[in-house]
Amino acid sequence: MRCKQCKEKAVLFMPAHRLALCKGHYPSWFRKQVQRAIDRFRMIRPGERVLVAVSGGKDSGALWHALHHLGYETEGLYMHLGIRIEGYSDQSYEAVCRLAEKLGRPLHVVDFQEELGMGIDEVRGATNRPPCSACGLSKRYHMNQAARRLGFSVIATGHNLDDEAVTLLNNVLAWNTEFMVRQAPVLPEDEGFVRKVKPLIFLEEKQTTVYALVEGVPFERDECPFSVGSTNLHLKDVMYRLEAHSPGTKRRFVEGFFQWRAQWLDKALKTKPDLRACAVCGYPTTAEVCAYCRLKAQIQRHLTIVS
Amino acid sequence: MRCKQCKEKAVLFMPAHRLALCKGHYPSWFRKQVQRAIDRFRMIRPGERVLVAVSGGKDSGALWHALHHLGYETEGLYMHLGIRIEGYSDQSYEAVCRLAEKLGRPLHVVDFQEELGMGIDEVRGATNRPPCSACGLSKRYHMNQAARRLGFSVIATGHNLDDEAVTLLNNVLAWNTEFMVRQAPVLPEDEGFVRKVKPLIFLEEKQTTVYALVEGVPFERDECPFSVGSTNLHLKDVMYRLEAHSPGTKRRFVEGFFQWRAQWLDKALKTKPDLRACAVCGYPTTAEVCAYCRLKAQIQRHLTIVS
Numbered sequence: 053m054r055c056k057q058c059k060e061k062a063v064l065f066m067p068a069h070r071l072a073l074c075k076g077h078y079p080s081w082f083r084k085q086v087q088r089a090i091d092r093f094r095m096i097r098p099g100e101r102v103l104v105a106v107s108g109g110k111d112s113g114a115l116w117h118a119l120h121h122l123g124y125e126t127e128g129l130y131m132h133l134g135i136r137i138e139g140y141s142d143q144s145y146e147a148v149c150r151l152a153e154k155l156g157r158p159l160h161v162v163d164f165q166e167e168l169g170m171g172i173d174e175v176r177g178a179t180n181r182p183p184c185s186a187c188g189l190s191k192r193y194h195m196n197q198a199a200r201r202l203g204f205s206v207i208a209t210g211h212n213l214d215d216e217a218v219t220l221l222n223n224v225l226a227w228n229t230e231f232m233v234r235q236a237p238v239l240p241e242d243e244g245f246v247r248k249v250k251p252l253i254f255l256e257e258k259q260t261t262v263y264a265l266v267e268g269v270p271f272e273r274d275e276c277p278f279s280v281g282s283t284n285l286h287l288k289d290v291m292y293r294l295e296a297h298s299p300g301t302k303r304r305f306v307e308g309f310f311q312w313r314a315q316w317l318d319k320a321l322k323t324k325p326d327l328r329a330c331a332v333c334g335y336p337t338t339a340e341v342c343a344y345c346r347l348k349a350q351i352q353r354h355l356t357i358v359s
Numbered sequence: 360m361r362c363k364q365c366k367e368k369a370v371l372f373m374p375a376h377r378l379a380l381c382k383g384h385y386p387s388w389f390r391k392q393v394q395r396a397i398d399r400f401r402m403i404r405p406g407e408r409v410l411v412a413v414s415g416g417k418d419s420g421a422l423w424h425a426l427h428h429l430g431y432e433t434e435g436l437y438m439h440l441g442i443r444i445e446g447y448s449d450q451s452y453e454a455v456c457r458l459a460e461k462l463g464r465p466l467h468v469v470d471f472q473e474e475l476g477m478g479i480d481e482v483r484g485a486t487n488r489p490p491c492s493a494c495g496l497s498k499r500y501h502m503n504q505a506a507r508r509l510g511f512s513v514i515a516t517g518h519n520l521d522d523e524a525v526t527l528l529n530n531v532l533a534w535n536t537e538f539m540v541r542q543a544p545v546l547p548e549d550e551g552f553v554r555k556v557k558p559l560i561f562l563e564e565k566q567t568t569v570y571a572l573v574e575g576v577p578f579e580r581d582e583c584p585f586s587v588g589s590t591n592l593h594l595k596d597v598m599y600r601l602e603a604h605s606p607g608t609k610r611r612f613v614e615g616f617f618q619w620r621a622q623w624l625d626k627a628l629k630t631k632p633d634l635r636a637c638a639v640c641g642y643p644t645t646a647e648v649c650a651y652c653r654l655k656a657q658i659q660r661h662l663t664i665v666s
Binding site for chain 1: 532533590600604605623
């Protein structure tokens with residue numbers, strides 16, 4: 053397969069776009085897609101500083117690199133989850149540090165061991181809660197709190213098209229409409245919440261991987277050890293089959309949903325919950341104490357009993 | 360595996376129901392499920408005669424048999440599609456005749472060769488239209504017209520849970536919301552349209568097959584030759600994987616959709632199209648001439664040119 057622009061050897065063929073590009077032309081095409089998503093959904097305001105949530109993986113690494121080279125003023129936020137299995141968190145942290153250095157941009161770190169009193173891999177033993185649920189909750193919490201503390205009005209995350217399609221399929225299979233309402237390219241700022249944006253929303257996992265490889269973005273190749281055997285991986289396989297049978301399926305699925313969501317949203321949001329400040333930390337919540345503070349309290353009780 | 364009721368050898372284990380039953384206890388359980396769907400969605404009014412659309416396959420055969428044994432006054436409607444490949448239509452017709460005889464109930468036949476001037480397998484050559492599209496259109500048309508002519512106010516079709524889940528998945532993947540609005544256990548009567556009901560909506564294909572086998576319902580085992588390699592078969596495989604990974608997925612998917620649809624319907628139906636009578640046949644349509652009469656005219660033109 054040859055590059056459409058210069059006939060050099062192509063580094064990637066994209067059936068849904070009917071496009072093959074070489075390693076010289078691919079990165080700028082990729083960044084143009086990122087810029088297009090940012091413009092279309094008005095993700096970032098002119099002159100706005102962007103906090104990029106980086107995990108050490110290829111997606112968020114490619115995102116930080118692309119935003120930086122598109123001229124955005126970015127800083128990184130790494131959440132050290134304290135997962136010791138196979139040295140996962142330390143290795144991810146190392147990749148993120150190398151990227152920050154390569155880009156010459158500041159990196160902020162939230163350490164779960166310090167914040168929660170233990171790493172995510174110990175949470176199940178302490179609270180009987182599945183690690184992915186505690187992890188998601190804590191990451192959302194700290195992402196928002198760090199952005200506010202550091203004076204950012206927008207956080208960018210590395211969710212790609214495959215992630216969005218799998219999440220949507222999972223939600224649609226059970227018609228979890230309250231989750232579906234919250235699935236969007238942009239979650240606008242709201243009382244106590246910083247705007248959250250997904251500039252890679254229409255880029256496939258394969259595309260972010262190739263960008264990271266071609267641009268020499270350092271990233272950790274191992275998946276999170278807790279993801280093995282998860283429903284998400286199963287749905288990813290299902291989505292892969294659907295896409296292989298009919299290229300463009302993922303994009304149609306996610307794009308069609310966003311259009312439908314926009315029509316339906318005004319009705320759905322009538323049921324928007326009343327938020328108040330958490331009695332412990334001030335984070336917006338529907339309860340007296342927010343879910344994160346309750347998790348933390350549960351861990352504290354466990355640690356007191358054990359010690 | 361043993362029957363939950365009598366400890367005899369089970370004929371079917373249903374993981375989503377956590378239930379195994381023997382061939383003595385299975386048929387009455389199956390019919391109870393049919394009755395439950397009829398009651399829940401008010402499919403059939405007391406004393407109402409039911410026209411059952413039978414294809415010669417296991418689903419519609421099981422449906423006719425079950426409705427008859429539940430005490431409904433039923434008659435059959437067979438549409439002879441004129442598919443000569445592997446003798447498909449003739450063999451299906453033979454199975455339907457044997458079932459009608461077994462039940463001692465009248466069978467009505469619509470012959471596509473007579474009505475359209477050709478069998479469905481010749482339509483592509485004449486109109487360049489995919490056979491499944493012409494077939495669906497013609498079946499919907501004749502089903503409704505036959506019911507009206509024969510004085511029935513309700514038609515029952517053999518769509519099972521697998522069919523519904525696959526159709527829904529196909530519609531959801533492209534967010535074909537205008538098709539989704541029309542996907543329901545009951546399509547109510549409307550000007551010119553007879554009510555259409557799906558009493559097998561929550562029964563799986565495997566369950567209708569076992570019912571047909573245990574009750575000795577004659578049916579044609581071959582699938583329609585045009586279904587080979589279709590997107591529907593691909594989606595069926597995908598649904599099978601989803602169900603195997605998490606039993607009950609199909610049911611949650613379809614049931615959740617119906618609940619969501621009910622909330623959303625009042626809004627969606629505001630865009631209901633204006634119907635008028637087809638200038639040729641009087642069938643309700645949004646156009647001057649209905650899609651079936653246009654298909655028929657196209658075929659007639661082809662036949663005139665050829666002869």
